[in-house]
Amino acid sequence: xxxxxxxxxxxxxxxxxxxxxxxxxxxxxxxxxxxxxxxxxxxxxxxxxxxxxxxxxxxxxxxxxxxxxxxxxxxxxxxxxxxxxxxxxxxxxxxxxxxxxxxxxxxxxxxxxxxx
Amino acid sequence: xxxxxxxxxxxxxxxxxxxxxxxxxxxxxxxxxxxxxxxxxxxxxxxxxxxxxxxxxxxxxxxxxxxxxxxxxxxxxxxxxxxxxxxxxxxxxxxxxxxxxxxxxxxxxxxxx
Numbered sequence: 001x002x003x004x005x006x007x008x009x010x011x012x013x014x015x016x017x018x019x020x021x022x023x024x025x026x027x028x029x030x031x032x033x034x035x036x037x038x039x040x041x042x043x044x045x046x047x048x049x050x051x052x053x054x055x056x057x058x059x060x061x062x063x064x065x066x067x068x069x070x071x072x073x074x075x076x077x078x079x080x081x082x083x084x085x086x087x088x089x090x091x092x093x094x095x096x097x098x099x100x101x102x103x104x105x106x107x108x109x110x111x112x113x114x115x116x
Numbered sequence: 117x118x119x120x121x122x123x124x125x126x127x128x129x130x131x132x133x134x135x136x137x138x139x140x141x142x143x144x145x146x147x148x149x150x151x152x153x154x155x156x157x158x159x160x161x162x163x164x165x166x167x168x169x170x171x172x173x174x175x176x177x178x179x180x181x182x183x184x185x186x187x188x189x190x191x192x193x194x195x196x197x198x199x200x201x202x203x204x205x206x207x208x209x210x211x212x213x214x215x216x217x218x219x220x221x222x223x224x225x226x227x228x229x
Contacts, residue, residue, distance in 0.1 A: 004159075031215045042205065042221040043160075050215060058216070090159055094209070094217065103209070104150055105217045107159035 002026050006091050006108030013081040013115045021076040021111050023091030029106070031094045032074040033058070034066065036087040037110075043090065049074055081115045088112050118143040122206045122220035129196055130228050137191040137204055137223045139180075145211030149173075149182050149189040152205040154222070160205060163191075201227045 007022045025032065033048040045058030049068040063085060065077040074093075078085060089111045095103040123138040141149065148167045152160040164173035169184035178193045189206060206220040 033217070035219075040221065043219040045216060048216065092160075092217070094215065096215065103148075104162045104165055105152075105160075105207075105209070107161065109159045 004091055004093055004106050004108040006089075006111055008111060009109065011111060011113050013078070013113065015081060015083060015115060017081050019078050019081070021078075021089055021091075021113075023074045023076065023108060024072050025074075025091075025093040025106070026072065027093060027095075027106065028071060029093035029095045030071070031096070032068065033092050033094075033105075034064070034074070034076045035090045035092065036060065036085075037090060038087050046076065046089075078113075083115045086113060086115045118147065118208060118211070118216075118218045120206050120208055120218055120220040122204075122223055124221070124223070125203075126224040126226055128226045128228065131198055132195045133227075135191070135193040135196045135200075135225070137206075137225070139189045139191065139206035139220060141187050141189065141206075141208050143187075143208055143211050147208040147211035149180070150207040150209070150217075151178070151180055151189070151191050152207060152219075154203040154205065156202075163204070196225070196227045198227045198229050201225055 004025045034046040035043040047066040049055045091108040092105040094105040119142045150165045151163040153163045154160045164175040166173040166182035172181045180191045203222045205222045209217040
């Protein structure tokens with residue numbers, strides 16, 4: 001069972017370049033999200049989706065786009081990379097627990113991105 | 117909005133010492149509470165969870181009790197091992213905050229042999 005798969009694991013970009021971080025899950029989870037992890041700041045939510053065709057902004061959405069055309073896939077696009085986007089990025093999926101959300105999140109292995 | 121506050125690290129302990137990592141939360145409704153662990157170079161993985169007040173989550177010798185009266189979910193372990201060295205995140209999800217998982221800043225634990 002693959003769970004949540006992220007690619008690539010490492011990436012170096014030049015300022016101004018664009019790229020897409022891929023995320024796929026095989027658990028049929030409704031909810032998917034992208035976080036960035038920076039030292040001393042925990043995980044900050046970038047964008048999230050509650051199902052195919054539905055996305056919304058999190059805490060730090062500027063400079064990033066997402067789409068959710070299928071339940072399985074949730075790619076994150078960096079439009080014009082900046083050094084401030086150097087970080088570790090995690091994709092996660094989770095599920096509802098009946099009448100309200102609250103299921104645990106399942107994480108990918110992360111993408112370490114450096115923008116020079 | 118919902119938030120999670122956990123004690124700052126790093127925490128350094130000797131093997132077999134008792135561990136407590138404090139976590140308090142602010143939330144409306146009845147969220148689920150979680151502890152996640154991150155080992156070096158890896159993603160986060162669920163350590164334990166509790167879905168309602170007075171529930172105790174436990175796994176691998178770690179425990180935490182959902183205390184609604186003190187809005188706390190402190191992580192404890194009676195005897196830590198070197199292999200427990202990692203970063204620990206307290207988190208919540210659900211309640212009126214919906215599906216979003218909100219994380220604390222993380223606490224790094226070092227265990228010395």
